[in-house]
Amino acid sequence: DAKTTQPNSMESNEEEPVHLPCNHSTISGTDYIHWYRQLPSQGPEYVIHGLTSNVNNRMASLAIAEDRKSSTLILHRATLRDAAVYYCILRGNTNAGKSTFGDGTTLTVKP
Amino acid sequence: ETGVTQSPTHLIKTRGQQVTLRCSSQSGHNTVSWYQQALGQGPQFIFQYYREEENGRGNFPPRFSGLQFPNYSSELNVNALELDDSALYLCASSLALAFGEQFFGPGTRLTVL
Numbered sequence: 001d002a003k004t005t006q007p008n009s010m011e012s013n014e015e016e017p018v019h020l021p022c023n024h025s026t027i028s029g030t031d032y033i034h035w036y037r038q039l040p041s042q043g044p045e046y047v048i049h050g051l052t053s054n055v056n057n058r059m060a061s062l063a064i065a066e067d068r069k070s071s072t073l074i075l076h077r078a079t080l081r082d083a084a085v086y087y088c089i090l091r092g093n094t095n096a097g098k099s100t101f102g103d104g105t106t107l108t109v110k111p
Numbered sequence: 112e113t114g115v116t117q118s119p120t121h122l123i124k125t126r127g128q129q130v131t132l133r134c135s136s137q138s139g140h141n142t143v144s145w146y147q148q149a150l151g152q153g154p155q156f157i158f159q160y161y162r163e164e165e166n167g168r169g170n171f172p173p174r175f176s177g178l179q180f181p182n183y184s185s186e187l188n189v190n191a192l193e194l195d196d197s198a199l200y201l202c203a204s205s206l207a208l209a210f211g212e213q214f215f216g217p218g219t220r221l222t223v224l
Contacts (some may be wrong), residue, residue, distance in 0.1 A: 021129075034212075036215075038214075042201070042217060042218075043201050043215030043217050044154065044201070044213075044215045045215070056154075067199050087153055098156045098159055098167045098169070099144070099203075099213065101146075101153030101156075102153050103152055103153050104153050
């Protein structure tokens with residue numbers, strides 16, 4: 001399975017933008033890039049996903065490199081409630097339910 | 112719209128025992144996946160069920176087995192429990208072969224003594 005690499009931890013100040021990077025150099029042409037986040041004592045929560053083009057939704061934006069070997073999750077204005085572990089995962093079309101999680105990035109938001 | 116629910120919330124077992132964990136999928140979803148999450152790590156894929164059949168499995172031994180029922184609820188069964196099986200067990204539902212989001216339940220915390 002294709003793997004993803006993320007920094008272990010990042011810090012941000014409240015109301016500032018946050019850019020969370022992810023490397024996925026072995027991504028295949030049919031893999032979708034998904035981001036989930038997990039708050040303490042909860043199951044993971046979907047954030048956003050994309051294939052080739054940049055994507056925006058109410059929670060975040062996803063910027064995908066032209067060669068698709070990396071991507072960046074952008075939180076436009078971090079809030080204290082955004083403090084969580086963020087996972088970048090790849091989902092292929094042959095086993096779409098299977099999501100290979102790494103250890104994620106722990107985001108700390110300072111007031 | 113009802114979300115994904117899991118039961119029980121917490122469970123304590125002893126080594127060698129068997130355990131059954133339950134999951135109720137989100138309405139309209141016919142695919143369920145189960146994950147094991149050890150403390151401080153990301154979720155690890157156990158297996159996926161689609162229309163009552165297993166159609167994908169991670170690196171877990173056969174003593175981890177599952178069932179999916181016609182109403183799309185599901186069970187995870189673990190036999191001959193080992194200490195390393197202590198973890199948070201998550202289920203997630205989704206539309207089959209869809210590339211949208213998976214909806215995760217809150218998990219069952221299993222402790223094996």
